[in-house]
Amino acid sequence: MTPFDAILCDLDGVLRHFDHTLQADIEARYGLPLRQIAFDPALILPATLGHITETQWVESIVAALGGDERAGAAAAEFAAVPFRVDEEVRDLLAKAQERMPLVLVTNAMDTLEGHLDQLGLTYFADAVVSSARVGVAKPDRRIYEIAAELAGAAPERCLFVDDRLENVTAARELGMTGVHYRGVEDLAAALG
Known part of the structure; x- marks a missing residue:
């Protein structure tokens, strides 16, 4: 399991x-x-x-x-500063997604969908929870609950990954396993 x-x-x-x-x-x-x-x-x-x-x-x-x-x-x-995808992270998430759903949970603006398209990520995740679309932002517990529901998983069965410690702490308070992301090795270790 x-x-x-x-x-x-x-x-x-x-x-x-x-x-x-x-x-x-x-x-x-x-x-x-x-x-x-x-x-x-x-x-x-x-x-x-x-x-x-x-x-x-x-x-x-x-x-x-x-x-x-x-x-x-x-x-x-x-x-207008450019942005890029971390291909190592993308590959790790894609491999894990073969076994379980992936939901992107982001504090974003109304331009998120265009940015995802620009990055080739429009259909990458199973779902995207954008704060600008749901009206709540991390670390508000409701955004995590929305994401878990979209994933079809109980919060305590979710792995939550974020580069901001306060967001990870909020996820842990809901019973999620939280990973404070500082580099690709943090994600690799969590995914085993």
Whole structure:
């Protein structure tokens, strides 16, 4: 018997990675605190809960940076930073998916479906739970419950993988086996 009936996996920081070096370069070139402003919960949470679009999130960054042309250019570049799939993670998840369902659980914006298509991941997982579509974000317990239900598994039979410890802790509080992802070896060890 396998130790899990489903894998619930984060997207960003596990399967998808943004070019953080380029983000830092853009921030340095403009001399603006782009990452601090962009990821301020007051600005990003409405976008990840689906209350505003990604475009409106970028506009809120521009406004927080002063609203001038320079702020607009910096925010536009920052929002357009490329991302890629970690092929090792993809391969591990695909192999595990031969035995059990895979559900991506992500705090995302309204552009997620387009991004998944761009990455060739549209039909990769058995289901995708996007915070912008369900109106709750990790670490709210409801998003984990939605994911487990879509996977057809009891929470205590789910493996949850995320790069943010607070999200893993919330999953563990529901009885899930949680893996704090720091590298592909963490996922490989959990999947055996």
